[in-house]
Amino acid sequence: xxxxSIFVIFIKYIVQHRYILVLSAAAFIICAAVFFLYGLExxxxxxxxxxxxxxxxxxxxxxxxxxxxRYRERKKxxxxxxxxxxxxxxxxxxxxxDYQSMIFALxxxxxxxxxxxxxxxxxxxxYYTTWVHxxxxxxxxxxxxxxxxxxxxxxxxxxxxFRIEQYVEMVLNYIRLGGGSDFVFxxxxxDPIIKRAVHKFAPQFIRKxxxxxxxxxxxxxxxxxxxxxxxxxxxxSNAVKYTEKGQVTISVTDxxxxxxxxxxxxxxxxxxxxxxxxxxxxxxxxxxxxxTGLGLYLCRLTAERLSHRIYAESEMxxxxxxxxxxxxxxxxx
Numbered sequence: 001x002x003x004x005s006i007f008v009i010f011i012k013y014i015v016q017h018r019y020i021l022v023l024s025a026a027a028f029i030i031c032a033a034v035f036f037l038y039g040l041e042x043x044x045x046x047x048x049x050x051x052x053x054x055x056x057x058x059x060x061x062x063x064x065x066x067x068x069x070r071y072r073e074r075k076k077x078x079x080x081x082x083x084x085x086x087x088x089x090x091x092x093x094x095x096x097x098d099y100q101s102m103i104f105a106l107x108x109x110x111x112x113x114x115x116x117x118x119x120x121x122x123x124x125x126x127y128y129t130t131w132v133h134x135x136x137x138x139x140x141x142x143x144x145x146x147x148x149x150x151x152x153x154x155x156x157x158x159x160x161x162f163r164i165e166q167y168v169e170m171v172l173n174y175i176r177l178g179g180g181s182d183f184v185f186x187x188x189x190x191d192p193i194i195k196r197a198v199h200k201f202a203p204q205f206i207r208k209x210x211x212x213x214x215x216x217x218x219x220x221x222x223x224x225x226x227x228x229x230x231x232x233x234x235x236x237s238n239a240v241k242y243t244e245k246g247q248v249t250i251s252v253t254d255x256x257x258x259x260x261x262x263x264x265x266x267x268x269x270x271x272x273x274x275x276x277x278x279x280x281x282x283x284x285x286x287x288x289x290x291x292t293g294l295g296l297y298l299c300r301l302t303a304e305r306l307s308h309r310i311y312a313e314s315e316m317x318x319x320x321x322x323x324x325x326x327x328x329x330x331x332x333x
Contacts, residue, residue, distance in 0.1 A: 004075070006068065009067075009068050009071055009072075010064065010068075012071070013064050013067050013068070013071075016067075017063075024056060028049065028052070031045070031048065031049070032045060032049075125175055125178070128171065128175060129172070129175055132168055132171055132172045132175075133172075135168060136168065139161065139164060139165055139168070142161055143158070143161055146158045146161065155207070158203070159203070159204070159207060162203070162204070166233075166237060169230075170234075170294060170295065170298065173227075173230055173298060173302075174294065174298060177298065177301050177302065177305065182226075182227075183224045183227065183305060183306070184224055184225075184226075185222060185223065185224055185306075186222065187220050187221070187222050188220065188221060188222075188223060188225050188228075189218075189219075189220055190217065190219045190220065190221050190252060190258070190326070191216045191217060191218065191219070193225060193228055193229055193232065194214065194232060194250060194252075194258075195216075196229065197229055197232040197233050197236055198212065198214065198236070198250070200233065201233070201236045201237070201240060204240045205240065205248070208240060208243070208244070209245070210240065210243055210245070210246065210247060210248060211246065211247030211248070212247060212248050212249075212250070213247055213248070213249045213250070214249070214250040214251070215251070217252045219252055219254075219256070221256060221326045222328060223306055223308070223326060224306055227302050227305065227306055228306065228326075230298075230302060231299050231302050231303065231306075231310075231324060232258070232260070232324075234295045234296070234298065234299050235260045235299065235322050235324075236248070236260065237295065238295060238296070238322075239260060239262040239264065239320075242262065242264040242265050242320070243262045243263060243264035243265075243319070244264070244265075245263070246262070246263030246264070246319070247262075247263060248260065248261070248262045248263075249261045249262075255327075256325065256326040256327050257323050257324070257325055257326070258323070258324040258326055259321055259322070259323050259324075260321070260322050260324075261319060261320070261321035261322075262319045262320055262321075263318070263319040264319050264320060265316070265317065265319075266314045266315050266316040266317055266318055266319055266320055267312070267314035267316070267320050268316055269316070272312060272314055275296050275312055276296050276297060276299070276300040276310070276312075277293075277297060278293065278294070278297040279293040279294070279297070280293050280297075281293040296312075299322075303324065306328075307328040307329050308324055308325055308326055308327070308328065308329070309324070309325040309327075309329060310322065310323070310324050310325070311323045311325070
């Protein structure tokens with residue numbers, strides 16, 4: 001909270017009590033006019049004005065000190081958003097009492113609305129979580145059926161089913177990220193995590209005839225295995241989606257930078273600063289027609305929850321590279 005100077009408070013005090021100053025000035029003018037019209041001695045006028053002025057200054061100084069204390073107390077209440085009877089100052093006038101009654105009535109209505117919204121949100125999250133888990137069953141059944149016969153049609157259907165699974169997992173992870181408690185941090189071998197993600201997407205690479213280059217590294221990182229896997233899978237999913245020929249390269253540096261680079265269509269320069277925003281699809285997403293604008297947003301959100309950082313480099317027509325800094329950083333709001 002920025003502390004206001006006593007001069008600023010004094011100006012506000014003057015503005016608030018300006019009508020008293022105007023009335024006092026008018027009273028002094030009337031008195032001076034009466035003294036002048038009746039031809040009274042000016043010495044008496046100055047003496048009366050001096051006494052009244054001294055009394056006004058003394059009373060005004062006392063009232064201003066009282067005003068300044070209460071003003072700063074009110075600012076503390078406003079800045080901390082604490083609206084309780086114990087924190088608010090005791091009303092000194094019926095008008096202040098009426099204002100406090102209105103404040104508490106508004107706060108009660110706001111609390112009731114927030115409670116209702118929270119309840120609706122919890123019910124919605126519970127419904128979608130249940131829906132996600134229930135839909136996994138028919139997906140598993142369909143996969144078993146498709147794996148029973150190796151035909152071009154079944155391979156194409158398996159690809160589409162794989163995409164459905166990815167979208168379902170995205171919804172579930174989106175819900176989990178909102179909770180913020182589904183994390184287990186410890187030291188993991190990075191190589192197995194990358195290899196599992198690559199194995200999961202191997203059919204996509206084969207189908208599109210895209211090469212994959214990755215050299216194993218004996219490196220350990222402090223992270224959450226499940227959520228780091230989710231990030232890598234999202235980045236591989238984008239690499240496969242937007243690469244028609246060439247290869248995807250995965251590399252890890254000694255200073256714990258994971259890089260996933262592709263030779264795809266690239267990202268427009270004007271889109272690059274916004275690709276991690278929620279719902280932003282950019283030129284590629286608009287051309288693809290099926291992009292949700294959630295994948296990279298969830299990657300950024302996951303990186304923040306893991307205390308990692310994620311960056312992007314790209315050039316239109318030459319490909320993109322995503323770098324995940326696996327070092328741990330303090331998360332700042």
